[in-house]
Amino acid sequence: MASALVLCRFLHFTVVLMLFGAWVYKPLLLGRETTLDRALARISCWLAALALVSGVCWLLLITASMAGAWDAAFEPSTLRLVLGSTFFGQVWSWHLLLNGVLLALLLSPLRTHLPLRLALGGSLLATLAPVGHGAMLDGVEGQWLMLNQLVHLACVAIWLGGLMLLVMILRRPSGHGIQALLQRFSGVGYVVVAGLLITGLINVRVLTGAFWPTPLLSGFALILLIKVTLIAAMLALALFNRLRINDCEQRRSALRNSVIAEWLLGMGAVAAVSLLGTMPPMIAG
Amino acid sequence: MPLKKALSTAALLGSLLAASSVFAHAHLQSQTPAADSTVSAPTTLRLVFSEGVEAAFTKVTISKDGATIAVQSLATEGSDKKTLVVTPAAPLTPGAYKVQWHAVSVDTHKSEGAYSFKVGQ
Numbered sequence: 001m002a003s004a005l006v007l008c009r010f011l012h013f014t015v016v017l018m019l020f021g022a023w024v025y026k027p028l029l030l031g032r033e034t035t036l037d038r039a040l041a042r043i044s045c046w047l048a049a050l051a052l053v054s055g056v057c058w059l060l061l062i063t064a065s066m067a068g069a070w071d072a073a074f075e076p077s078t079l080r081l082v083l084g085s086t087f088f089g090q091v092w093s094w095h096l097l098l099n100g101v102l103l104a105l106l107l108s109p110l111r112t113h114l115p116l117r118l119a120l121g122g123s124l125l126a127t128l129a130p131v132g133h134g135a136m137l138d139g140v141e142g143q144w145l146m147l148n149q150l151v152h153l154a155c156v157a158i159w160l161g162g163l164m165l166l167v168m169i170l171r172r173p174s175g176h177g178i179q180a181l182l183q184r185f186s187g188v189g190y191v192v193v194a195g196l197l198i199t200g201l202i203n204v205r206v207l208t209g210a211f212w213p214t215p216l217l218s219g220f221a222l223i224l225l226i227k228v229t230l231i232a233a234m235l236a237l238a239l240f241n242r243l244r245i246n247d248c249e250q251r252r253s254a255l256r257n258s259v260i261a262e263w264l265l266g267m268g269a270v271a272a273v274s275l276l277g278t279m280p281p282m283i284a285g
Numbered sequence: 286m287p288l289k290k291a292l293s294t295a296a297l298l299g300s301l302l303a304a305s306s307v308f309a310h311a312h313l314q315s316q317t318p319a320a321d322s323t324v325s326a327p328t329t330l331r332l333v334f335s336e337g338v339e340a341a342f343t344k345v346t347i348s349k350d351g352a353t354i355a356v357q358s359l360a361t362e363g364s365d366k367k368t369l370v371v372t373p374a375a376p377l378t379p380g381a382y383k384v385q386w387h388a389v390s391v392d393t394h395k396s397e398g399a400y401s402f403k404v405g406q
Contacts, residue, residue: 066342066389086339087391133392138337138366280310280394 002278005061010274012054014160014267015047016128017153020121021161027114028188029165029181036168041111048103051124055096062088088131095127125153132277133207145206152199155192160270162188163263170256178248178255186242193235220279227272230265237262311336311390313398320400327404330371330384337366337391344387345371349380366391377404 022040030036060073063082072078083089102120105111129150137145166185170178204224205211213221237258241248248255311334318324332345340361347354355374362368369388385399 062393065395066339066393068387081341085341086389086393087337088339088393131393278394 002065005058005065006274006278008054008058008061009277010271012051012058013128013274014270015051015054016121016124017157017270018161018164019044019047019051020118020125020154021157021159022165023114023117023121023161024158025162025165025185025188029162029169029184035172036165037112039168040165041106044111044117045103045106048099048106052096052099052103055092055099059083059089059092059096062092091127091130095124098124098127122154125157126150129153133203137206145203148199148202148206151195152203155196155199156266156270158192159189159196160263160266162192163259163266166259167256167263170252170259178252179245182241182245182248186238186245189238193238220276223272223276223279227269227276230269230272234262234265234269237265310394310396311338311388312396313386313388313400316384316400318402320402323403323405325405326377326379328372328376330373332369332371332384332386334367334369334388334390337361338369339389339391340366340369342389343369345369346385347371347373347377348383348385349378354382379404379406 022044026036026040059079059082063079064070064073066072066082066086067075067078081089083093098120102117102124105113105116105120110116129146132149133145162185169181204213208220213224215221216225241255241258244251313332314335315333317331318327330345330347338361340359343359345356345359347356354377356371357374358370358372360370362370369386381401381403383399383401385397387395387397389395
């Protein structure tokens with residue numbers, strides 16, 4: 001049950017992050033260019049559908065976990081109890097509703113309306129912030145932690161979604177002025193990475209009560225270490241590409257491969273965090 | 286620019302230091318009647334957790350000599366989701382009681398534990 005939940009969290013987080021991030025980065029990166037629009041619209045549809053399916057699975061798994069029995073996931077009364085009287089359920093009813101509306105929007109003629117897509121995608125991301133460890137503090141402190149988590153998620157989304165978009169652009173046979181495009185990408189990248197690191201550190205501090213959780217090589221601390229290593233590798237790749245930006249036209253295929261690698265590392269980090277969300281950050285005692 | 290950087294770094298470090306430490310996953314912090322105490326018959330049991338719990342999915346079993354005592358209600362106290370109030374269906378008679386709890390916290394994690402207390406003559 002626990003591993004299915006981790007997988008479900010991973011899938012759901014990844015697709016929601018990609019959706020929102022790609023939409024935010026698209027106008028920043030390509031302006032009003034429409035070459036990628038059709039491909040992106042098709043991918044968006046699939047991602048939104050996948051988000052809805054994984055979101056429903058997440059609800060079923062949480063229900064089974066709370067009730068302590070697999071068959072509880074399909075009992076209408078237990079599902080009603082989860083949706084109606086638990087904090088997770090109240091957040092999740094909104095989340096699933098937004099996801100459904102978003103999918104409907106993407107299938108309707110209104111799908112070209114970017115502000116509408118961004119508003120729905122943003123709300124979908126926002127309703128992810130309170131679930132997980134964000135809920136463990138109450139009152140004002142808890143709300144700050146959720147806000148922090150929201151900023152963190154938005155930064156992650158923009159970075160990963162941007163990478164996905166970059167992969168899509170680099171897979172196309174030339175055309176765009178790659179250097180100017182990369183410069184725009186990295187300009188936004190600096191802001192996003194800074195936001196990501198700061199909010200991430202605040203999260204660690206608040207959740208574990210330490211600057212770094214101990215013991216270093218077990219449980220929460222180990223997974224966190226793996227996650228941070230993955231992010232460090234991403235940053236190293238990003239820095240490498242930034243320093244060699246001047247000859248990017250000549251080594252286009254190498255650039256594409258390193259962007260794909262960076263994107264996969266990012267997915268690895270999301271996988272690690274999906275596992276972290278189910279673990280206790282600190283051992284009591 | 287350096288000053289601005291220094292200030293924002295200081296603000297960040299300050300906020301990090303001020304953050305209080307907490308445990309994720311609900312732990313039992315205190316309970317009335319207290320664990321291992323001898324009291325006169327209580328009408329309710331109060332369990333205070335380290336974070337909010339979902340009353341709908343939290344289970345508390347009270348037993349005396351292996352026999353389970355019927356529980357009339359189990360609820361959190363108003364907006365304070367950390368305090369769980371358990372009301373037995375009938376007043377507790379003198380004897381040794383064991384309380385086993387399985388909590389689901391508001392962040393959906395599960396935890397469990399047990400303690401005992403005695404009701405005196």
